[in-house]
Amino acid sequence: MNKRVITFGTFDVFHVGHINILERCASLGDTLIVGVSSDALNFSKKNRDPIYDQESRLKIIQSLRFVDEVFIEKSLEKKREYIEFFKADILAMGDDWEGRFDQFNDICEVVYFPRTPSISTTEIIEIVKQI
Template sequence: MKKVITFGTFDVFHVGHINILERAAELGEYLIVGVSSDALNFSKKKRYPIYNQSDRMKIISSLKFVNEVFVEESLELKLDYIKKYNADVLVMGDDWAGRFDWVKPACEVIYLPRTPSISTTEIIEIVKMT
């Protein structure tokens, strides 16, 4: 069974999230999703997510094409997560292109294009202005 792993914050869930997760699921038979912890999100973006990590995990867990969900505590632990879950493929959005090529000895790495004209950051900015 080919296992695919991917990671993300998945805050203010939108169609772009569904698109990348569906495409990731199509690359194997079992999809594992690491949801960034609140602390990791703060360290990356200098803000906490709108939805807390347990709510974001519940949203991702509810998707029929997601088989397993866990909390991602650190970007530096990608290889550990890949090994722990015996992943064959790491999928990331193309905004991370090249950033995780260092795990290629352990698994295939695929960067998928993001959905044009949609991002959580943009959604949050628009909501703030209204």
């Protein structure tokens, strides 16, 4: 049976932590589907525009050999719809979201992965601002 895994993220200022979590997500199944936050969604979550626009971030994620499908995530409230539309068997997210998506256990398995220590997009942006 083809296991379908879905995950979501902004993936701005792409770094090794993004690679690590996407590889872990891909290891759970046969097909990896990635929802990339729209520019508007990113602004609503973080109160700032992403460094790279959604089309650039989409292109980066599409280029990864272990990613099979990519789409723009327009709303956090539509997670259930996205999971059902893509017929995902597993929702995988970083553990900074631990417990936030447990309500989807009724339609798929929910897995949380530890984040890569000592790296985050926000920290990278703050360091670059200081240079």
